[in-house]
Amino acid sequence: MRVRDYAISKDLIAQWSFEETDGKTTYEKVQKRDDSIHYIFHDAAFQPNRSIKRRKGIRGNALWFDGYSTFIQREKESFLPPTKGMTLSMWVAPYSFGGIEGESVTALINQHDRMREIGFILGFYKTGTLSFQLGLTSGWVDLSTEGVTLPKNEWTYVVATFDSSEGIIAIYVNGKLASKQQVEKDSRFLPADVDLLIGKNNHSKMIERTFSLGMFSGLMDEVCIYERALTSEEIREEFRSYLTVNGGEIPSLKHEDIAIHREDFSNDKHRPQYHLTPPGHWMNEPHAPLYYEGKYHLFYQHNPQGPYWGNIHWGHWVSEDLIHWKDIPISLSPEKNQVDPDGTWSGCAHFDEEGVPVLFFTAGNNHYLPNQMIGLARSKVNSDGDLELKHWEKHLEPILFQPKDCNLDDDGFRDPFVWKEGKVWYQLVGSGINGQGGTALLFESENLIDWSYRGPLYISDNIKYPYLGRVWELPILLPLGKDSKGNDKHIFIISPIGDEADVEVFYWIGKWDCENGVFIPDVEEPKLIDIGDFHFTGPSAMIDPKTGRLILFTIAQGERPIEYEYASGWAHNGGLPVELFLGKDDRLKCKPIDEVKTLRKRTLLDVEKVTIAEVNQSLMDISGDMLEIEATFQQREQGCIGMYIRQSQGRDEETLLYYNQSTSEFFVDRSKTTLDPKEKTRGVQGGEVDLSSAEPLKIRVFLDKSMVETYINDMKSLTTRVYPTREDSKGISLFGNDEVIVESIRVWELRGIH
Template structure:
């Protein structure tokens, strides 16, 4: 489901005093510590990925390492497991793995510029204080709207709030928008998801947008104080691609942008047409123009609206929203929808292309280990594979395979339903078929698959340069065991290792 397919926002204009008093945000336990036992025992609910205790979540917002802790905020509906009435959920972690749920951080202010939703944004550290710059939305007549999706008309403005305490629990909003409207004369197809950063000469910020009839655009702003912003120009833009009612669906609007240096290059990430995308290239600092040289997709399937942060060691960490792939009626009835990806470390390869791997901290969750090392022939490899099982759909699987032989494998349930499939033909040595995608691989040598399975999600990374996150569902109250099968070319398998992953809580509530 597209994050901007609105669900009506019923009740958004009337909030209890426990959620907001004027511009002062009071903590409210929208995360509900006392849970329905059915949610805690749902086998499809992940055991080592982050998600709120209940209800709907989407985009990661403002992840930040602050005073020895990792803070994660995300788009959240405190009332139901469907999109609507966007708040910011909040959780804290010592290691990006084990999370403690905190009260809702930001809620819409009745009559304010975010009365109909606190949309996505970014954390900013300014000396000894932490702020959040985010998009607020209100219903307006169509002629005044920056966002028109065919059903609703919204005005999007960029807002600023400051944390009042070192634990980032209490927040005070700046009364007026820090960017109240798109650049004069620009007919935008969206105006949201601000992402600021500091340079030697002040603050810069990108905002996701699009220009009607011209395509997606990333707008660049500059400020000396985070409050007064001056529009510069388009940092980067695309081309007109289609005529969808919602321009983000066609690729004519780029949302959730982020711009940062990585190695000797600069990287832009953004989301459009259902995919999270990246570009790497050169920044002309005199003209402040970005010149892309390489581009690609961050993840080919259930992964959208990513956000990055620095970890305690200065690594660039990527988080992404993993949406549901089942009917709304099912996830609404389940009482929860969506989850956060595992943290991924971003680097640039020598070819200037983006690389990613699950952060090594995830290794701490590894438990019981099963291992197969080839060398006794294909028949023996197949025999030993039949004894390896990823139990309860909760574990990590790593495989190393040759590139000089054709092979195919699958990770499947006992009923034969595939969770992950992969196949390779040495005649096309830089292409790997994974599920329904064809991944382009730039390196020679072995192919390594790293698959993280958790309840109803499988994050698969290939050679640290391509990723496919998929969802799988099943009936019943027990998560199925999964078996690795070599359907072709068992002799190509060098090594396979399965680890049981330790749950991060006793009751699937991730807290």
């Protein structure tokens, strides 16, 4: 413990310094007792042997709060706060501010009952504005620091005081008075009959009946409670005393000292290892691919607060080969007094007129109706030389609002997609027309800031195709090259939402009529790229400037009960990057990019022209949950043919992938995928894959823990999830008539990308 002035030390009634290196409790120095630290991974089966993190603190260690499960609890019987005066002080470094809490407060420390207007809470709103609230005999008092906000990823010394004799409550930031309020002199503090919590609000709002909002995310150190109000001078001296070992300066924080650590999830048997994943917590679709100075950048929708939807930021990865990705700090966050205080949603990336990378994003702002508009951010690479594009500056105003008087859906104006032809910029924004269904709106500009509305790019018949929903998200329009007749073709991709929508990735091939600003499909009915069910969504795409390939990125939705996402600490991952191209028959082809071959660690099987029975004999000694399997079967007879994966020795768990040659359909049967009764991975999924009777069946399967991606003759993919319970559910066997000839089968063990 550092040396204090005696007058200050004798009034200290609680102090938590978090100097432990491990354990489920933290030592409180004044009462000399251990207080419990709640943390989901202390007892979680999904993350064995994982403990709460202590990181580098203002001095010694600090405690890291994950934002959704970590808090300290002192039982109400063991803590009675003072009534005539009080000081709360602590060092905090927030990593995230939350964002779907409305006006509720993220608690730093509290022991309050808001309904009865008793107790106290010190915390901050989603904008970083500090709040000190307490119940007095004269009423409930709420003091905030409107002109002063907490910075994220930096240490800040926060102090709140209540002085009954003077009738003053105050908040100090880094030793300076930030806000104060006069209350009735000699008012007494009214304690609440609830537990003292650090890092969690006594009255947390719940979502999904599982996640508590109002919880702190980041680092906390040296939490102190005094039984009187410290003076301004004492607070300044306390602030300075902490900084003596750092030359009088607040120590800087390294990103790894405050961020979510990817390696903390390494023991999770269901977490993919060679697919795109966030370091932890929640992700939505990968989006805004960009190639810059020899590196690929990809962003993703991310909630750093926890593994649940909401509070959307832009996570960021960078890669040299589109396979091995490096985590980059969060690039865009919702911000007070910016265009996106209520969410920074999906968009795209491009370059401005001077070649500077720019991001177009959906800005959420609840002060408007509709509350979605398009924002722009420019890289600071020209000013700071940051080739990893870590720093972005948002344009102060939205560059695009939803057009008025066009009968558009008020909840549909998002996901910009931008490209340039000649001197003209074009932009698509996902939307919907009331009574007509989804569409993509077309805009054009000459300077990226001033846009004019051209009209809907394409409107489908929602009577014929109700599954296309009322709004289209994530529209994409890119060139596919020439068809067999020499005609230029484009692909138009959308993801529908709405009550009747089938939330999948649909596409049309056709003509982009630039002069009239419309897309003309070759065939009216849309097609699917993937025939799984809600595991291949959230499309984004680019034309790779290195190779000219059209590369598609998607999110692979998880399919677990919400309580399992809570217990595992992460939700969802990306699919493999997929190349789209026109085949010689003018049909769309899809396959994983060739770079996935670099993941092959060793060959487990490589045989040709053998029967299914002979292959199954060889497969008895082969197992794994990170595999690539490539099998080609002769098409000689009717019936079904395919393979079992994630098969246990007794076959009480297994997943079947098969092609029905009689109906030209491919399916996954997950009726025996897991023994866990709570898991939702059940039933049969699939659809048509129209192969000729003479065409060999080629199945390419990528297995990555809970992820399964199957590609059928480069015609369709089928993406699904599996969550077996048994440790031995790693076997493979072929399915079909034992005498069927297998032209070839190869099995590779694959390595992870991190």
